[in-house]
Amino acid sequence: MGNLQSPIPQSLPVVEPAVLILRPSRGWTALNLGELWRFRELIWFLTWRDLKVRYKQTLLGASWAILQPVLSMVVFTLIFGNLGRMDEGLDVPYPIFSYTALLPWGLFSKALTDAGRSLVMNRNMITKIYFPRLAIPLASVFSGLVDFAIQFGVLIVLMFYYQTTGMVTSAVWTLPLFLLLALVTALGIGLWLSALNVIYRDIGYTLPFLTQLWFFVTPIVFPLSKAVERYPDWEWLFAINPMTGVVEGFRWALLGMDRPDFGLMAVSSGIAVLIMVSGLFYFRRMERTFADTV
Secondary structure: OOOOOOOOOOOOOOOOOOOOOOOOOOOOOOOOOHHHHHOHHHHHHHHHHHHHHHOOOOOOHHHHHHHHHHHHHHHHHHHHHHHOOOOOOOOOOHHHHHHHHHHHHHHHHHHHHHHHHHHHHOHHHHHHOOOOOOHHHHHHHHHHHHHHHHHHHHHHHHHHHOOOHHHOOHHHHHHHHHHHHHHHHHHHHHHHHHHHHHHOOHHHHHHHHHHHHHHHOOOOOOOHHHHHHHOHHHHHHHHHOHHHHHHHHHHHHHHOOOOOOHHHHHHHHHHHHHHHHHHHHHHHHHHHHHHHHO
């Protein structure tokens, strides 16, 4: 038999595996907001997770979204409405007057508090996988919209009970604009606080004090006209407060109360937008240090 020689295999080209290298940005970088759209499913998941965790292992569940503003309305009616006589001169029942303001304020304060603590509360995700960190405070803000929708339904019931549905004006279509202003303000300040909270944990302890202080400079339990009449030197403080315009706008659209000063609202809206834009850039600049610091 002849010698059978096995064919000599020819050398195959070596293919280098593709390597994706993620490097932190340097200095002031572009916002790259289009990346959030690619991670929109993650934002939806984080929002839904926050909703489930919020009422997990509670006896009343989502009923807390109704009880919190309703109980606050009752307490404010007893203390400020009856004892403090804040209801004098009002054309609407004080419970409706206070609840209409508590509705946007509850959304704002919860969004601000949750967004400010969001990065520290999600430190495990930040240190393990890559995704736009902006998705975390955004989800914290969006999750409050579900509670707002439930509480708005309670407001409709209260308006029927107190027979104030006829006070709703044609300006009711402006409510989404006032709601957007509250969200922009909460998100802008929340971005600053969440980034700072990663470095300085004292921010988490000052958040309740900040929201409480902001509450008392917002005309929630008192009419703005009385506050300006009694403290005219502090009118500028109400003017630069975006939540003043939000609260007054809700009362104007739903209860037909005094029309808000749109000149002052333009100033406060500009301040809110400036805070949000600067917060976005600061958040993006500090984003590269979150995983190492948190």
